[in-house]
Amino acid sequence: MKKLMGMLAMAGAVALVLTGCAAGDAGSASGGGADGSPIKVGFSQVGAESGWRSANTASLKDALSDANGFKMTFSDAQQKQENQIAAIRSFITQGVGAIVFAPVVETGWDDVLKEAKDANIPVILQDRAVDSDPSLYTTRVGDDFEKEGETAGKYVADTFNGKKANLVVLEGTTGSSAANDRTTGFNKAIAGTDINVLDSLTGNFTRAEGKTVMEGFLQKYGKTINVLFAQNDDMGLGALDAIKAAGLTPGKDIQIVTIDATKDGLTALSTGEFNYVVECNPLLGDKVADVVKKVVAGESVDKLYVADDQAFDQAQATVALPTRKY
Amino acid sequence: MRTLTRHRLFWPIAALVALVVINTLSRPSFLSVTVNDGELYGSLIDILRNSAPLMLVGIGMTLVIATRGIDLSVGAIIAISGAVALSYIANSGSPESLVTVATGIGLGIGVSLVLGLWNGFLVSVIGIQPIIATLVLMLAGRGIAMLITQGQITTITSGPYDFIASGYVFGLPVPFYISVVAVVAAALLVRRTAFGVLLEAVGINPAASRLAGIKSRGIIWIVYGFSGLLAGAAGIIYSSNISAADANNAGLNVEVDAILAVVIGGTSLAGGKFMLSGTVIGVLIIQTLTATVTFLGVPPAVTPLFKAIVVIVVCLLQSPKVRQLLTKRRKPTPRAERTETVKVSAAA
Known part of the structure; x- marks a missing residue:
């Protein structure tokens, strides 16, 4: 038993040292980006509740791909706010360069957004909005x-x-x-x-x-x-x-x-x-990628980017349908 | 009258009737059933049709609970079953063919049966507590379904598949027949063979039933397999209803609804004696409650509260303790008379 306790204590100590290292690393690298290394991005999506959402997810995955100079961690919240808050907290501990998230509801984000702000991680809202103080997030890319x-x-x-x-x-x-x-x-x-x-x-x-x-x-x-x-x-x-x-x-x-x-x-x-x-329009990926790059490089960005939305009647739909991507 | 109120099904049926009455009072059209092209149409028919998936899951859950177990994985199995069937049909290139649809359904239900047997293996052979054993699949299952559909909502256009949830035979919806067949088959299995008695024995006292020579391991295994199979069939109906496999939302929280239906129906979570007929009533109560929300126009924000209140009232009415308290209060009539005479004298 004593032996076991000793081993546990050792393991604990090792773990402490390890996490200490990890935190230090993340702090110094601050998610990468500046020196050409990939930008670490945490993306928390609402879920996969609709065809629109699937198209939106695909667009972001394409835009924030390794080939475009990103290293994205994807998290699916399955339409639950608590999952999304947990995901954002884990992004903060991982020390990502930027957090992109599509808030499932409008309210209740103040605490977790403050935590991100304290950790100096820019937050880019994608798709839906929040009712928190605008100083708590960097910008929003979405539809009106x-x-x-x-x-x-x-x-x-x-x-x-x-x-x-x-x-x-x-x-x-x-x-x-x-x-x-x-x-x-x-x-x-x-x-x-x-x-x-x-x-x-x-x-x-x-x-x-x-x-x-x-x-x-x-x-x-x-x-x-x-x-x-x-x-x-x-x-x-x-x-x-x-x-x-x-x-x-x-x-x-x-x-x-x-x-x-x-x-x-x-x-x-x-x-x-x-x-x-x-x-x-769910194809917000390119705009988001563009904004993330600017924010990480320290350039100033607008508070809101609105996608261009059209409207279709029956005749227009027949014309637009063959080229529809999602 | 007293023997009637003492019957175990009295309160569940009373609750169901009360819900129907409330709906009818708010809008008399609730009870109307009309004929559209030889198909019966009305709220009551909708309730019968939409209750099929929960009915199947509820039957499986009743049997599992009778063995002192619980199956939390049914919602995830619904999602997997639909995902497997639709992915096969969507990739087959011939979604209208009966053979393709039958194979898809067979695959979906087959996978579900295997998953159910896996649960049974964990519980009966390995000896893991049921709530933990089935929790594994409850959490991992949606991930499996998402993998199968690649995170998308898989949609198909298939006449034969559509028929399962939207078709009519002799004026009544197909899902209604499916639930009737399932209820009758389960009732025959547990009430006309020794299986039901063995099941209750295992649930009431596992050790004593083992000493009496009952192979409880096999029985528990079968029951979880049965639950998985029924959940798989429910998944087929659910995905057919919308012609889509929605890995995130299919069967979401259905395990809670199913457990609720079993409890409202008067089966104890402590295992042992169970009532399939009670579960049937419980399922109908839950489905009618969903219809009530729309019928009364309960605002979305208070819907969960509204449902919770109804469920609490039904459960309280069923509790012997609460009923005792209610009858006790009514009994002492002499005291009531006395207070009245006091009042009269005071007035005089």
Whole structure:
């Protein structure tokens, strides 16, 4: 027993020395970059909840590749904030040169962002936003969710110009900036029209929940629903099945407006099952890589980079579909 | 009346009826079932259809719990099963062929059976505690599913595969038939053969049942294999429902829902006596609760709280202790009379 204790103590001491070394190394190298060595980047992604997300992940993995002078550690948070906080903490201990992360929800990041700041590691928000003090992160590369919602709302307002219409909404993940801002933008655009929002519930950005919630809407309101606003393509695609099962024709009996413009979404648009899709560009990788390089080199960067988002109607979708990458 | 309220299924059924009544009061259309092109259509039908995956998992979980075990890996197995089946069908080049679809389903369920047997091996042969043994797969399983789908959501367009979750036979949805077949098969297995008795014996007292000559190892092994198999079938229905294999979200938290359904149904987590019929009611309660959230328009932010309150109320109603307290309070009527006379005299 004594022997064992001794061995444990020894092992402990060795471990202490080792971690001490590791921390020292990270401190002096500060994640690399300046002298041409690869820039260590920690990337914490929300999850793989939708086709959009998969495209976004692929874009970042491509841009932050070894060939482009990066050494990226990827962490999938599986849509849980605690996983993401743990990942960011581990990036801090690893002493990465920069942290890139797509916050799963808007709130609750102050502590971990402060820790990163204290460790002098720049944080680049990718995709979604946070409500923390802007001094706690370096910059954000993302899409303008409010504008996306507004574009979608404008289409609905114009289509039913002056006419009465009943609308249901499939919201995104409760508390995410994508869901909050899209709702705000959409409501702004339809304010003052005769469009009546019957109901608005979350489908968590997934197909399965989009389908279940739409089934509920159809049972509850039946044929009185004229328009569905799904805050991403996947929920809209899930809702398609529910609408067909109810004996209604999607795109005709119920108009469908979604956001994202993934390949699956544009396919549904070109076959007339969706009516309007607002793009939310997931190909943010190159911009993020560019910003990370600038930040690590000590150059100043803007506080926000907004991606260019288009919108598609059915005819435009048919044209755009063959070249769609995601 | 008293014998009725004492029946073990009384409170679960009362809770289910109460949920249906609340929904009907809020919107009478809840009960309406119409016919669309020879297919029955309505909220109740949706509930029957959507409850199929949880029903399959719940049956497996009931049997596992009867042996004093627990299976936390069912959600992960659902994800793996869907991932295996869809990856095969998507890469086959002939997604509309019946043979391809059947092979895909066979592969998905086959892998799930192997995973279930692995759990059973850890529990019965190696002797690891069930909660730990199945936790391994619960945590690693989603990783395996992600590996199979390469972190993407695999989607397919396949008529035959779609039929499993969205098809209708004689006006009723296919998943409903699948759950009926599973319930009947399980009921026959445990109530018409000696298997059920052996199962309860192992759960009530493993040592005594071993001394009585029951080979508990084999029984426990079979039960975990069965649970894996059913979870695999649930995974096929789940992925067919959306024609997509979603490694992150498929079957997420289903183990919790399944355990809840078993407990609401009146089976004790301490093992031993179990009630399949109770689990069936428990599953229907949980599925109706999901429909209720949409029907009452419960705001997304308070949905978890709403569900928690309903579940707590159902569990409390079932607890013998709480029921005793409630009946005790009602009993002493003489005291109530006395207070009344006091009141009268005071008024006089």
